[in-house]
Amino acid sequence: MDLAALAAAPLSYSFVGATREPGAAVPAGFRSLERAAALGHGDAAWQAVRVGVLGWGVQRGAGLRVRTAGDPSRIREGDVAIVTVPPWPAGLPVRVVYAIDEPDRAGFGYGTLPGHAECGEEAWIAERHGDEVRLVIRAISRPAGVYRLAAPVLRLVQERVTERYLRALGPVAARDGRE
Secondary structure, X not given: OOHHHHOOOOOOOOOOOOOOOOOOOOOXXXXXXXXEEEEEEOHHHHHHHHHHHOOOHHHHHOOOEEEEOOOOOOOOOOOEEEEEOOOOOOOEEEEEEEEEEEOOXXXXXXXXXXXXXXXXXXXXXXXXXXXXXXXXXXXXXXXOHHHHHHHHHXXXXXXXXXXXXXXXXXXXHHHHOOO
């Protein structure tokens, strides 16, 4: 897949930005997912998780491969990428639809592009509540096209990959959270 061509491709859904905050309305036929995990405590853990989330660290730490036309160390709105979930051979095209970098909240959401097995949006948002650092994952999606025939399998894969996401930055936060 050509990353430059993906920059002009339309998103495959209409509810852009819905994963940014909890409680978004879920369109008919779509499924929502929200999971969270505490990753550590303190400023060093926060900085490690923030940098990891904003640099594709969650995806790479979960064993996915990411090829992007943007700066791989700093996600920006509009960046396009091909995400590959081994052993799945096909890359999944996505576009970053928003990025957040606030004092106590950092992350991004991406939307699916034509050719992705799913249709919808997924977000990875690190939050700092007092001293605690958490990662929140939200998704609103459904299988796309012919992949609807494999809906139960795709749901299982999404659940398993989400669990890997939640663990991906834990070692970094624990190591860097020691003060």
